[in-house]
Amino acid sequence: MNRHDDTALASALPEANGDFYDFAGALSDEENAIRLKVRAFMEGEVKPIISDYWERDEFPFELLPGFRALGISGIPFQGYGCTGGSSTLLGFVTMEIARVDSSIATFFGVHGGLAMGSIYLCGSEEQKQKWLPPMARMETIGSFGLTEPEVGSGAAGGLTTTARREGDTWIINGQKKWIGNATWGDVTIVWARDVDDNQVKGFIVENRSPGFHVEKILHKMALRVVQNGLITLTDCRVPEANRLQGANSFRDTARVLAATRAGVAWESVGCARGAYEYALRYAQRRIQFGKPIASFQLVQDLLFRMLCNITSTQAVCVRLSQMQDQGLMRDEHAALAKGLCTVRMRETVGWARELLGGNGILLDQQVGRFVADAEALYSYEGTREMNALIVGRAITGFSAFV
Known part of the structure; x- marks a missing residue:
C-alpha cells in the first residue's frame, strides 16, 4: 500500500479511541480543556522522542519547560500555589500522560503525588507554605523514599532506616532503593523509624545535604526514562523543622x-x-x-x-x-x-x-x-x-x- 492509499484508508476508518464509553464526558468543559492540552503536549512533544530516551536510559530534561507550562502539578491540592481541581481530573491527566509514556507518568506521580502529597497531607502549615509553591511550579522536584534494598512489601513493620533525635536535629542512617527522580531532583521525603518510640516518621531531606548520597540504578528493563536511585544516608543531619509534623506512624x-x-x-x-x-x-x-x-x-x-x-x-x-x-x-x-x-x-x-x-x-x-x-x-x-x-x-x- 502506498502513502496516498494509506492516508486515504486512515481517513475512512474509525479513530483508535480507547474511551469507548466516553468517560471523558464526566469532566466539565474546563477540565476537559486541561485534559486535551495535556494530550496535545504528550502527542506533539513527548511521543516523537520518548523511545529514543527510553533506549538510552535517560530523562528528557528538554521537556521540563513545556511540562511546567501545563500547570498541572498539584492536582487536586487546594492553595499553596497548587493547581487545585478534582481527583477525577487528576486521574484523566495521569491516564493521558501514561497513554503515551508510563515513565513520564511515573515522574509526574512521584513528584506531584507522593512527594507533594506527603507534605500536603502530613506537613505543618509552615512546611506547606515553604515547599509546596516551588514544587507546584516545578522549580523544586521531589522524590519519595520508602522502599529499601531489603524492604519492599514489609515497609509497614520492617523499615531499617533509622532516625535519632539530637536536640533540634535528626540523624538519619540507612538506604532507600528504587527512588524515582532522586538522581537529579531537589528534595526527598524519607521515611525512617524513630529509634526512641519505634514509629515511622517522615522527613523532608534536601538532596544536597551532607551524608546524602545517591547512585543511579542501571540495567532496568522497565521505566527506563525514570531515573531511579539508590540512596545511602550516612549520619545525614535533618533539622526538626524538616520533620513532617503530621507524620507520626506508618x-x-x-x-x-x-x-x-x-x-x-x-x-x-x-x-x-x-x-x-x-x-x-x-x-x-x-x-x-x-x-x-x-x-x-x-x-x-x-x-x-x-x-x-x-x-x-x-x-x-x-x-x-x-x-x-x-x-x-x-x-x-x-x-x-x-x-x-x-x-x-x-x-x-x-x-x-x-x-x-x-x-x-x-x-x-x-x-x-x-x-x-x-x-x-x-x-x-x-x-x-x-x-x-x-x-x-x-x-x-x-x-x-x-
Whole structure:
C-alpha cells in the first residue's frame, strides 16, 4: 500500500479511541480543556522522542519547560500555589500522560503525588507554605523514599532506616532503593523509624545535604526514562523543622499511599490504552493475505478483549476518583483498583504485542515499551498480593498479614 492509499484508508476508518464509553464526558468543559492540552503536549512533544530516551536510559530534561507550562502539578491540592481541581481530573491527566509514556507518568506521580502529597497531607502549615509553591511550579522536584534494598512489601513493620533525635536535629542512617527522580531532583521525603518510640516518621531531606548520597540504578528493563536511585544516608543531619509534623506512624504514610495508589490504577489504564490504540491502528494498516489484518476474526477478538479490559478498569477508576472527591475512599477501595487495573493492564499489553507478531518486540513499534513498563506498574505501590490482603482484611474482618 502506498502513502496516498494509506492516508486515504486512515481517513475512512474509525479513530483508535480507547474511551469507548466516553468517560471523558464526566469532566466539565474546563477540565476537559486541561485534559486535551495535556494530550496535545504528550502527542506533539513527548511521543516523537520518548523511545529514543527510553533506549538510552535517560530523562528528557528538554521537556521540563513545556511540562511546567501545563500547570498541572498539584492536582487536586487546594492553595499553596497548587493547581487545585478534582481527583477525577487528576486521574484523566495521569491516564493521558501514561497513554503515551508510563515513565513520564511515573515522574509526574512521584513528584506531584507522593512527594507533594506527603507534605500536603502530613506537613505543618509552615512546611506547606515553604515547599509546596516551588514544587507546584516545578522549580523544586521531589522524590519519595520508602522502599529499601531489603524492604519492599514489609515497609509497614520492617523499615531499617533509622532516625535519632539530637536536640533540634535528626540523624538519619540507612538506604532507600528504587527512588524515582532522586538522581537529579531537589528534595526527598524519607521515611525512617524513630529509634526512641519505634514509629515511622517522615522527613523532608534536601538532596544536597551532607551524608546524602545517591547512585543511579542501571540495567532496568522497565521505566527506563525514570531515573531511579539508590540512596545511602550516612549520619545525614535533618533539622526538626524538616520533620513532617503530621507524620507520626506508618498510618500516616499509608494515607499518602492510598491516594497515590489510585493514581497508579489510572496510570495502568493509560498504559493499556496506549498499547491498544497503537495495536488497533497497526491492525487497520497491516496487510496480510491481501487485506488489513483488522478484518480477521481472531484479530478483532483480541481487540475486543483489550477494549473490555480498558473500559471496565476505567469505569472503576472514575468511580474511585469520585469517591476520593466525596471523602468516601478507603484504603481497600484504592487497593482493589490498583490490583485489578494492573492485572488487566498486563493482559492487555500482552495481547497488543501478540497482535503485532514479531514486530511487537521492536522499540520503534512502541508496543514493546508499554509491555516492559507494565511490569514495573504491576509491582510498585503495592503488589497484587499485598493489595489482595488489604481488600481481604476489609471484607472478611480478619487480617492475613504476618
